[in-house]
Amino acid sequence: MGRQHNRYGVHRPVALTAWIMLPVAIFAVIVLLGVMLLPRLLAPKQYVRSADDAYCAAISSDGTRHTLSPEQAGNAALIANIAVNRELPDHAVTVAIATAMQESRLTNLDHGDLDSLGLFQQRPSQGWGTAEQVSDPAYATNIFYDHLMQVPDWQTIPVEDAAQEVQRSGYPDLYANWDSMAHAWASALTGEVNAGITCALEPINGSDANGLITAATAALPNVSITRDTINDDKHSNATTDSTLTVALPAGLSDADQQHVCWQTAGWLVVHAREYGIDSVTANGMSWNRTDGIWTGKESIQDTIIVTLG
Numbered sequence: 001m002g003r004q005h006n007r008y009g010v011h012r013p014v015a016l017t018a019w020i021m022l023p024v025a026i027f028a029v030i031v032l033l034g035v036m037l038l039p040r041l042l043a044p045k046q047y048v049r050s051a052d053d054a055y056c057a058a059i060s061s062d063g064t065r066h067t068l069s070p071e072q073a074g075n076a077a078l079i080a081n082i083a084v085n086r087e088l089p090d091h092a093v094t095v096a097i098a099t100a101m102q103e104s105r106l107t108n109l110d111h112g113d114l115d116s117l118g119l120f121q122q123r124p125s126q127g128w129g130t131a132e133q134v135s136d137p138a139y140a141t142n143i144f145y146d147h148l149m150q151v152p153d154w155q156t157i158p159v160e161d162a163a164q165e166v167q168r169s170g171y172p173d174l175y176a177n178w179d180s181m182a183h184a185w186a187s188a189l190t191g192e193v194n195a196g197i198t199c200a201l202e203p204i205n206g207s208d209a210n211g212l213i214t215a216a217t218a219a220l221p222n223v224s225i226t227r228d229t230i231n232d233d234k235h236s237n238a239t240t241d242s243t244l245t246v247a248l249p250a251g252l253s254d255a256d257q258q259h260v261c262w263q264t265a266g267w268l269v270v271h272a273r274e275y276g277i278d279s280v281t282a283n284g285m286s287w288n289r290t291d292g293i294w295t296g297k298e299s300i301q302d303t304i305i306v307t308l309g
Contacts (some may be wrong), residue, residue: 054200056200066181075100076106080093092148094179203290204278228244246305
């Protein structure tokens with residue numbers, strides 16, 4: 001075995017030196033790995049939301065959040081959209097949402113007390129329509145508004161009184177529990193509050209551009225939607241639907257433009273789960289389904305950009 005001398009003239013085997021250096025080398029590797037991996041280990045893990053954790057919220061003018069499930073929010077949006085298209089005042093939406101929240105928790109129920117059914121728990125035996133009709137959210141909402149319009153002074157009496165005049169409930173005082181929540185959702189969905197609707201959703205599992213265009217065109221007749229296509233492969237003509245451009249009506253005042261813009265953007269955000277919308281940009285502000293908030297500074301624009309997943 002080869003030998004080497006140290007400074008004191010003592011012979012030390014070369015192999016022994018190698019064994020001494022081995023732990024030093026291992027330690028150096030560990031330190032290096034630690035330096036490389038430590039930032040990743042200390043970095044906060046990105047939360048991946050599940051479908052059960054998804055929610056939508058209406059933000060009132062004082063910053064209060066009123067949270068609903070995406071299903072409930074979709075029904076609230078339907079109620080608001082029908083009122084807008086019928087040119088009813090925003091107060092009608094507040095009354096209708098408060099009523100539906102008390103009657104069904106904004107869920108299209110297939111059961112209820114006696115023969116009550118649907119969003120408003122309307123009874124076929126009391127002349128509201130057939131079981132099939134009152135189970136259709138659009139029909140149920142329209143006939144609710146038909147009856148509300150017949151209530152004297154419905155726009156000025158308390159929300160709960162207007163609701164009771166229509167519903168004739170055995171528990172009339174309970175409608176008042178939803179006044180604040182209903183007003184927040186009505187104000188946001190009709191565009192009275194800017195950037196008033198948010199949803200935080202699970203990751204996208206496919207998108208439906210055609211379905212979105214069809215539904216949005218029917219629900220939002222004052223806007224027009226075009227599809228922006230991107231060439232996937234420069235050697236082919238294949239395209240993918242990545243974004244949609246929603247053009248707002250021309251010639252609106254700034255105030256009217258804001259109402260139409262945020263009413264449209266609220267509808268799009270609430271339907272993001274259904275059609276696979278990843279983000280929406282409106283009036284210079286942006287929302288995405290992961291963060292679930294609106295960011296940016298508002299500036300008047302004539303289009304809304306919708307990005308699909």
